[in-house]
Amino acid sequence: MSDATTESASTTAPEPSLLTRRRLPRWAPAGIGVASVALGVGIGVATGLSSRLQWGLIALLLFIGLTYVITARVEGRHQAKDRVATSLVWACFMVAVVPLYSLLQTTIAKGIKVLDGNFLTHSMGGVITMMPGGGVYHAIIGTLEQVGLASLIAVPIGLLTAVYLVEYGRGKLAKVVTFFVDVMTGVPSIVAGLFILSFWIIILGFGFSGFAGSLALAILMMPVVVRSTEEMLKLVPNELREASLALGVPKWRTILKVVLPTSIGGIMTGIMLAVARIAGETAPVLLLVFGNQLINNNPFSGAQSSLPYYVFEQYSNGNDASYNRAWAAALVLIGFVMILNLVARAIARWKAPRTGR
Amino acid sequence: MAKRIDVSGLTAYYGNHKAIDDISMTIEPRSVTAFIGPSGCGKSTFLRTLNRMHEVTPGGRVEGKVMLDDENLYAVGVDPVAVRRTVGMVFQRPNPFPTMSIYDNVAAGLRLNGTAKKQDLDTIVEKSLKGANLWNEVKDRLSKPGAGLSGGQQQRLCIARAIAVEPKVLLMDEPCSALDPISTLAVEDLIGELKERFTIVIVTHNMQQAARVSDRTAFFNLAGVGQPGKLVEIDDTERIFSNPSVQATEDYISGRFG
Secondary structure: OHHHHHHHHHHHOOOOOOOOOOOOOOOHHHHHHHHHHHHHHHHHHHHOOOOHHHHHHHHHHHHHHHHHHHHHHHOOHHHHHHHHHHHHHHHHHHHHHHHHHHHHHHHHHHHOOOOOHHHHHOOOOOOOOOOOOOOOHHHHHHHHHHHHHHHHHHHHHHHHHHHHHHHHOOHHHHHHHHHHHHHHHOOOHHHHHHHHHHHHHHHOOOOOEHHHHHHHHHHHHHHHHHHHHHHHHHHOOHHHHHHHHHOOOOHHHHHHHHHHHHHHHHHHHHHHHHHHHHHOOOHHHHHHOEOOOOOOOOOOOEOEOOHHHHHHHHHHHOOHHHHHHHHHHHHHHHHHHHHHHHHHHHHHHHHOOOOOO | OOOOEEEEEEEEEEOOEEEEEEEEEEEOOOOEEEEEOOOOOOHHHHHHHOOOOHHHOOOEEEEEEEEEOOEEOOOOOOOHHHHHHHEEEEOOOOOOOOOOEHHHHHHHHHHHHOOOOHHHHHHHHHHHHHHOOOHHHHOOOOOOEHHHOOHHHHHHHHHHHHHHOOOOEEEEEOOOOOOOHHHHHHHHHHHHHHOOOOEEEEEOOOHHHHHHHOOEEEEEEEOOOOOOEEEEEEEEHHHHHHOOOOHHHHHHHOOOOO
16 A cells, blocks of 8 residues: 555655655554564563463563554654554453453363263262263253243343333432442342342241242342343434324333334343353352252252352362363353353344345 | 314423423414424424424423314323324434334334224325325335435335324424435425325425425524524415515524524
8 A cells, every 4th residue: 555655656746745654564563563472472482481471461562662663763653652552452452352262262171071962961960079970961950940030030120120210210219220220230149149048048938949049140130131221222212202102102102112122132132141141150059049969950949050050069079070070061151151142142133223225 | 184273372391491482373274384493493392392292301391272173282181192193293304213114114103003904004004105205116115124215215204104194283393404405305295295185384494495385484583592482473475485574584584694
């Protein structure tokens, strides 16, 4: 690009142009990146730094420094600042991606060892913890039922609360509700667990069960659903509501048939993210569902297990066979959450307002 | 069929702010009445009081009477939903429902009210789209999204949607301000046809448009910033544009202020 401009500039206009400036070639950022990584590795090896993280950090600082110096020489200070800002954004992106990649890589590498059909379809019933074998079937059942029940409780309440806040809420009550939703967002999961423990199990005298766990999970899920749904409903242009009202459509029908369908994609995404969040909760399960080695299909009576609890339990066993099972279960949990996210995205895309001609 | 609107002593507020003050006028059936005046003088607010859309805005309230033939829209026991079914509205910016197809957009009013039978719907949609001069452009793609049409087509789609519920009165709030001259012409022609069946009230900033389409013109003005808007005069369009009885109207129309 720069070659083309300088060439045409030199053939058509002998005097320096007002509009073109000296520019670095397009591959410059990538080149500087490669060079600084090479330099970082070189320095790391030369000075005998053992940690790869240190190599990376050196490369990162070199990248930003080199970008500034080189750009300042060729393009001027103004451009240099612009380029440094861009490279900072890239650097932050890399810093964010590296742990994620590393986490996925570790989990897959360690989890794949015992993850097979047998692992997914068997419980820990009759398995000696020191020995390989056994599986997560009971924990998958537990997670599905507890998360499902929690969603059944939290999603309708959360949705309706959000609809109230956005469409109807005026004055004091709405402010109070908003305040309590904010407070609930900050409730740690163990506190929600303790609340249900003292209320449901100790005061009301129900036993440990998957349902008790879902009550606590619902408490954690509700504010997330309210918040995300509220934001999505606020995005619906007021003109659409007015258009519907002006057609003589009652308000409740306007909300049901115009406002909610317009925002359903975003609302579904929010709900799925909330589900993903509670699927990984261990503390309430520990307190309320108690954990179980056996398959218990009934969430309303008796102890159950769940995937995060299973990971915790296996890891605390402290032997290789259990470690392997813990990693495999962690992989299953990540897979579950990822599938949920993909489903949410698919729904969002499928339901999003279409503009195609 | 088309109904007469008789407004007397109408005052509208946003919270504590008085937006329009003591307006009285008569709007004849099967005619086009245009509202002109500077920005912020309360034309749109007044228009929205005519189908009780004003109170949808938080804090919006109204004093006074709006008689539709011989029923007061603001009488106790009047259902605003029923009022809006009788007095339709087209907005400044085209606002088709983004989740719905062209067909569903036109059918929306009937479907959402639950008043239409399936077999009637096809006829009504076709009739309304023809009524809005849009049928020929969209008849092959009725199932495509309404948001995919051009701005002018979208606005005519909104008009089709508004007339599909067979209102008696059609209110238009600057329906052409977001459209190019050709689409504007299409909508203006449409207004000319629609006045055979409806009472039409149109707010416009375009004085040529008011002169072209309307039978009667009302000029609104406000004494100053923060003051409520007032009706200066309402008269036959020809008179307003040639020989208005109030000096302020002539100043506004000839571009001396505003």
